[in-house]
Amino acid sequence: MATIAAVEFNSWPAHYNFPPFFTLQPNRETQAKQLSIWIQLIKDYASKTRLFSIDHSHPIFTNTEISRSLTQEGISTIFDEMIRTSQGEYVDASKKDRIFIWWQSKEVWAKVLMQSAEKGGLLNSVATIYELLNDHTPLEGMEEAMLVKVLKVLEASGKCEVMGGAAGGSVEGVKFFM
Amino acid sequence: MRRRGVGVGAVKDLKAGQEKYKEKGNLLQENLIDELSRNLDQFKTKLEAFAAKHRSAIKKDAKFREHFQDMCATIGVDPLASSKGFWSEMLGMGSFYYEIAVQAVEVVLSTSHLNGGVMSLGELQNRLNKSRSKSLKQTEVSCEDILRAIKSLNVLGKSCGVIASGKSKSEYLIFCVPEELSLDNTTVVQYAAQSGSPFVTVDSICSNLGWTTQRADSVIKTLICEGIVWVDDTSRGRMYWFPSLFMANKGFD
Numbered sequence: 001m002a003t004i005a006a007v008e009f010n011s012w013p014a015h016y017n018f019p020p021f022f023t024l025q026p027n028r029e030t031q032a033k034q035l036s037i038w039i040q041l042i043k044d045y046a047s048k049t050r051l052f053s054i055d056h057s058h059p060i061f062t063n064t065e066i067s068r069s070l071t072q073e074g075i076s077t078i079f080d081e082m083i084r085t086s087q088g089e090y091v092d093a094s095k096k097d098r099i100f101i102w103w104q105s106k107e108v109w110a111k112v113l114m115q116s117a118e119k120g121g122l123l124n125s126v127a128t129i130y131e132l133l134n135d136h137t138p139l140e141g142m143e144e145a146m147l148v149k150v151l152k153v154l155e156a157s158g159k160c161e162v163m164g165g166a167a168g169g170s171v172e173g174v175k176f177f178m
Numbered sequence: 179m180r181r182r183g184v185g186v187g188a189v190k191d192l193k194a195g196q197e198k199y200k201e202k203g204n205l206l207q208e209n210l211i212d213e214l215s216r217n218l219d220q221f222k223t224k225l226e227a228f229a230a231k232h233r234s235a236i237k238k239d240a241k242f243r244e245h246f247q248d249m250c251a252t253i254g255v256d257p258l259a260s261s262k263g264f265w266s267e268m269l270g271m272g273s274f275y276y277e278i279a280v281q282a283v284e285v286v287l288s289t290s291h292l293n294g295g296v297m298s299l300g301e302l303q304n305r306l307n308k309s310r311s312k313s314l315k316q317t318e319v320s321c322e323d324i325l326r327a328i329k330s331l332n333v334l335g336k337s338c339g340v341i342a343s344g345k346s347k348s349e350y351l352i353f354c355v356p357e358e359l360s361l362d363n364t365t366v367v368q369y370a371a372q373s374g375s376p377f378v379t380v381d382s383i384c385s386n387l388g389w390t391t392q393r394a395d396s397v398i399k400t401l402i403c404e405g406i407v408w409v410d411d412t413s414r415g416r417m418y419w420f421p422s423l424f425m426a427n428k429g430f431d
Contacts, residue, residue: 014425018408018419018421018424018425019377019410019412019417019419020408020409020410020417020419021408022410023408023409023410023411025408025409026402026409027402027403027405029291029405030291030402030405030408033291033292034408068410068412071411
């Protein structure tokens with residue numbers, strides 16, 4: 001699909017060339033299937049290209065080869081379904097125009113982060129957010145707000161302490177525990 | 179000069195003669211029957227021997243199976259259809275078509291969330307052979323095998339069947355739906371399959387079938403409900419696509 005430049009992605013589902021795929025289906029069962037194919041596509045695409053958030057204007061929602069674009073209503077319905085099933089989260093719940101994509105769950109990310117902290121000798125010391133999102137870390141490229149959500153999971157189970165971030169301020173660092 | 183027989187004696191003679199003829203006739207008839215049944219026995223033995231000898235070819239080779247089936251049909255036996263008797267023992271495949279029918283229905287039903295239970299014969303054959311090849315014992319089936327198998331399901335009612343359409347057999351449509359397809363619904367599916375395009379519009383139905391908008395709308399509504407068509411809103415109006423026709427040979431996941 002030539003629509004999306006500079007990205008190598010070849011796992012388009014067969015439905016991507018099926019024109020009605022871009023119209024929200026009125027039949028409930030058909031729509032459920034349609035949404036699940038869309039969500040799988042978005043997650044596959046995101047994990048392959050390390051895309052952490054997506055909004056209505058993303059080119060994935062347009063297939064120029066068959067001249068079809070998913071309607072705004074369609075995109076909103078997909079976002080809602082992803083949020084309902086914990087596969088997505090609004091970046092700004094008051095705007096609802098953009099969502100974080102949990103192509104793997106927060107819990108899995110938390111495990112990955114913990115393992116990397118152990119390996120990197122970060123236990124019992126303070127690490128900056130910047131450090132954790134640095135190149136060549138498993139969370140490379142993740143948006144800061146998303147990382148904070150992952151850290152909250154670890155904090156809730158007593159594996160780390162987040163510093164700063166109170167009263168809407170930015171999170172400054174994190175201390176991991178053994 | 180001998181007088182022609184009159185009186186009791188002559189009647190007796192005549193009767194005796196007739197008895198003799200009758201006896202002879204019976205004997206001849208018996209011989210004939212004997213001969214015939216001997217022939218039949220021989221034929222049956224030969225057919226059995228043939229079947230036994232070519233057993234694996236019959237099971238493995240769809241083309242060979244078709245010829246064998248034709249040959250048997252001309253003398254009025256259908257060795258592959260019955261599940262009892264010496265044929266099933268001989269070939270170990272009496273339930274051959276029964277098995278295919280069950281598998282075919284399974285394949286169509288398992289994808290009904292995608293196509294509403296309508297699938298082209300070509301796709302069905304691909305999927306069936308793919309799933310059969312996983313089991314070593316099971317052999318490739320041809321389109322003819324599947325058609326024969328599906329037709330044997332007629333006794334179960336009208337919710338499974340074949341819509342003959344398109345030029346080749348692989349374009350025929352097989353359906354397994356919860357409610358039987360009404361005549362109007364079948365007509366629209368058939369029209370779509372024959373039109374060579376995987377979608378229809380209300381206008382195209384009306385102009386090609388000479389229907390009122392209302393009639394076309396009502397069929398479309400049912401087809402959407404059954405998941406047989408998907409809706410496509412375009413700048414040129416609504417189109418209704420058949421996943422079964424669109425994906426005839428590609429196959430959705």
